[in-house]
Amino acid sequence: MVRTVIPFRPAPRDAEADAFVADRLKEETGGTASVRAEQGQIVDVWDALGQLDVADFEQDRARIEPGVRMNRRAWMVGGTLAAGVAMGGVFLWRQQPVIHETAVGERRTIRLPDGSEVTLNTATRIAARVDGDRRDVVLEQGEAFFDVAHLDGAAFNVFINEARVHVTGTRFNIRRHAGFAEIDLLEGSVVIGRKDDVDGKRLRLTADQAIRFDRKGQPVAPATPARASYVEDWRQGRVSFYRTPLREAVGEMNRYSQTPIVLDDEAVGNLSVDGVFETGDTVAFAKALRDLRGIRIRQGAQAWHLASPTK
Incomplete structure (x- = not known):
C-alpha cells in the first residue's frame, strides 16, 4: 500500500487578530479601542463584514435552531475568526511538506x-x-x-x-x-x-x-x-546478480520481501550467485540456489533458511 500524507498541525494563535477582536468588543461595551495601523488586513475583513445587514444572513438564520438568536456581533466575530483561520490554513498548507x-x-x-x-x-x-x-x-x-x-x-x-x-x-x-x-x-x-x-x-x-x-x-x-542497468532493473521489478557473493545477494533480495532469507552458516555466504530474479520472490530465489548449487533450504515460521550443500 502506497501512502501519500499531507501533515497538518494546528495553527498558532494570531495575537494581532485576538487583539483586534478584543478592541471591537470594547467598543460595543462602551470602552475605547486601540486599533494599530498594522491591523489593516483584519480591518478590511471587519469592514467588509460590517457592510452586511441582517437580510444578508436570512438564509443562514433559517437553518439556526428555533429559539436561538445570534446577534450581529457574534456573526462579525465568527466571520473574522473564520477568515483568520482560512488565511492561516493556506499559509500552513504551503509550508508543510x-x-x-x-x-x-x-x-x-x-x-x-x-x-x-x-x-x-x-x-x-x-x-x-x-x-x-x-x-x-x-x-x-x-x-x-x-x-x-x-x-x-x-x-x-x-x-x-x-x-x-x-x-x-x-x-x-x-x-x-x-x-x-x-x-x-x-x-x-x-x-x-x-x-x-x-x-x-x-x-x-x-x-x-x-x-x-x-x-x-x-x-x-x-x-x-x-x-x-542496476537502475533499470529495479524500476522494472527485478534484480540481477553476476558473480555476487551470496550474502550480498541475500541482502538485496531481502529488501523486497516480508519473508526474509537467513544464512545458517558463514560458509554458504561466500558462494557466488548469477542470475536475474523478480523482486520479492524469495521462494524462487531459494529454490534456484537449491537446484543449481545444491544449497539446503528450510522453510521456517517467518523466514527461509539456507545452509551449505550436503556432502
Whole structure:
C-alpha cells in the first residue's frame, strides 16, 4: 500500500487578530479601542463584514435552531475568526511538506507539481516541498529515481542528512544506506555538498558517473561509472546478480520481501550467485540456489533458511 500524507498541525494563535477582536468588543461595551495601523488586513475583513445587514444572513438564520438568536456581533466575530483561520490554513498548507512512502516490496512513480517525476523503490519515504521557485525533497529512507523537470531559475535539491544534491534538470538515482548514500547520474549534472554551505567544498558529477558520499556530502570513494542497468532493473521489478557473493545477494533480495532469507552458516555466504530474479520472490530465489548449487533450504515460521550443500 502506497501512502501519500499531507501533515497538518494546528495553527498558532494570531495575537494581532485576538487583539483586534478584543478592541471591537470594547467598543460595543462602551470602552475605547486601540486599533494599530498594522491591523489593516483584519480591518478590511471587519469592514467588509460590517457592510452586511441582517437580510444578508436570512438564509443562514433559517437553518439556526428555533429559539436561538445570534446577534450581529457574534456573526462579525465568527466571520473574522473564520477568515483568520482560512488565511492561516493556506499559509500552513504551503509550508508543510507532502510525504510519499512505499511499503516493503512496493514501488511507485509520483508526479510533483513542477512536472518532475520520482519513482520510489521498496520501503522508501520522501518529504517534498515544491511550490514556485522552491523545489526541495528530503530522502528520509530507501531509494528513489528522479527525472527532474528543467525550470529556468528554479533549482531542485535533494537532502540526505546534512548533504545536499543540487540540480536543475537531470535524471539520477539515489539510494540511502546507514552511513552513506550513493548516486548514479544518468543525464545532466549535479553538485553535492553540505546543505548549509554554499561556498564550501563541493563535488560536481557529470552524466554516466556514480559516487558514494557521507552524511555531510563528502565523497567516501572515487567516482565510478553509473550503474544504468542496476537502475533499470529495479524500476522494472527485478534484480540481477553476476558473480555476487551470496550474502550480498541475500541482502538485496531481502529488501523486497516480508519473508526474509537467513544464512545458517558463514560458509554458504561466500558462494557466488548469477542470475536475474523478480523482486520479492524469495521462494524462487531459494529454490534456484537449491537446484543449481545444491544449497539446503528450510522453510521456517517467518523466514527461509539456507545452509551449505550436503556432502
